[in-house]
Amino acid sequence: MGAQLLDGKLISAEIIAEVGAKVAARVAAGRRAPALAVVLVGDDPASAVYVRNKKLACEKAGFRSLSYELPASLTETELLDLVRKLNEDPEVDGILVQLPLPKHIDADRVIETINPLKDVDGFHPYNFGRLALKMPLLRPCTPHGVMVMLEKTGVDLVGKDAVVVGASNIVGRPAALELLLARATVTVCHSKTRDLADKVRAADVVVAGVGIPNFVKGDWIKPGAIVIDVGINRLDNGKLCGDVEFDVARERASWITPVPGGVGPMTIAMLMRNTLDACLNLNP
Ligand SMILES: Nc1nc(=O)c2c([nH]1)NC[C@@H]1CN(c3ccc(C(=O)N[C@@H](CCC(=O)O)C(=O)O)cc3)C=[N+]21
Numbered sequence: 001m002g003a004q005l006l007d008g009k010l011i012s013a014e015i016i017a018e019v020g021a022k023v024a025a026r027v028a029a030g031r032r033a034p035a036l037a038v039v040l041v042g043d044d045p046a047s048a049v050y051v052r053n054k055k056l057a058c059e060k061a062g063f064r065s066l067s068y069e070l071p072a073s074l075t076e077t078e079l080l081d082l083v084r085k086l087n088e089d090p091e092v093d094g095i096l097v098q099l100p101l102p103k104h105i106d107a108d109r110v111i112e113t114i115n116p117l118k119d120v121d122g123f124h125p126y127n128f129g130r131l132a133l134k135m136p137l138l139r140p141c142t143p144h145g146v147m148v149m150l151e152k153t154g155v156d157l158v159g160k161d162a163v164v165v166g167a168s169n170i171v172g173r174p175a176a177l178e179l180l181l182a183r184a185t186v187t188v189c190h191s192k193t194r195d196l197a198d199k200v201r202a203a204d205v206v207v208a209g210v211g212i213p214n215f216v217k218g219d220w221i222k223p224g225a226i227v228i229d230v231g232i233n234r235l236d237n238g239k240l241c242g243d244v245e246f247d248v249a250r251e252r253a254s255w256i257t258p259v260p261g262g263v264g265p266m267t268i269a270m271l272m273r274n275t276l277d278a279c280l281n282l283n284p
Pocket residue numbers: 049050053096097098099100121141232240259260261262263264265266267268
């Protein structure tokens with residue numbers, strides 16, 4: 001027994017290849033390739049790795065990537081000016097400002113300054129609101145990647161009990177909206193939730209995004225449940241691990257995502273899809 005693995009690396013590679021084929025066809029028809037601007041402020045080593053992976057994905061998809069690597073001393077005004085310049089640049093389809101930003105910069109203000117049609121992270125309140133109102137436009141990449149993985153299980157989510165552990169703006173909340181859009185019954189748990197274990201025990205689908213290694217215990221998982229682990233935690237030994245106690249959960253679940261090689265690569269695939277969609281929306 002034991003769960004089947006949802007291979008994020010494989011699914012991501014398929015999606016990036018699909019995007020790449022569409023880009024190649026568009027370029028063959030004489031149109032320019034989609035262009036993604038990636039803005040990195042400061043020198044957080046994890047951010048540098050993610051940004052490098054995003055640039056590699058752009059190459060695979062045939063996108064142009066414009067990279068802005070700026071010092072931690074950058075002022076908020078300077079960053080907002082750059083965002084406005086990219087908003088107005090007709091050669092730029094997608095704008096991604098890597099988070100977290102240095103503390104002296106108000107990230108919400110930066111996100112709200114991005115043209116919602118170029119907001120390929122799906123973080124702008126406009127895109128978040130569209131998702132909440134059942135008319136998604138650019139969907140937040142990580143929760144959208146979660147939904148694509150859930151589709152790969154072939155399990156119908158309609159009426160299923162889904163429990164989201166974590167209520168962050170980038171994972172838990174948008175994941176809950178995605179699951180609701182798929183017509184699951186959604187419970188969102190957070191640090192004030194009582195009897196978390198009981199809530200997880202009742203779930204047909206568990207989505208964990210809290211950023212604490214092994215926070216969701218394997219024996220909480222209902223036999224046959226689907227487990228999607230969005231956590232990416234780097235341990236002292238340098239290894240990555242998720243938020244779910246994988247080895248025990250794996251024995252009980254029907255499907256489970258590994259870390260690494262699960263949701264992480266899906267986030268990047270969905271970013272490529274959003275950038276193509278933004279390009280098509282802006283340059284029909
Ligand atoms: N504006 C913005 N948009 C983001 O989408 C965004 C962000 N800021 N800030 C940081 C988080 C984190 N994130 C990841 C993307 C891919 C992997 C990924 O591909 N992970 C690999 C492992 C990579 C490694 O070895 O570290 C995996 O899970 O297999 C991880 C994390 C995007 N984020």
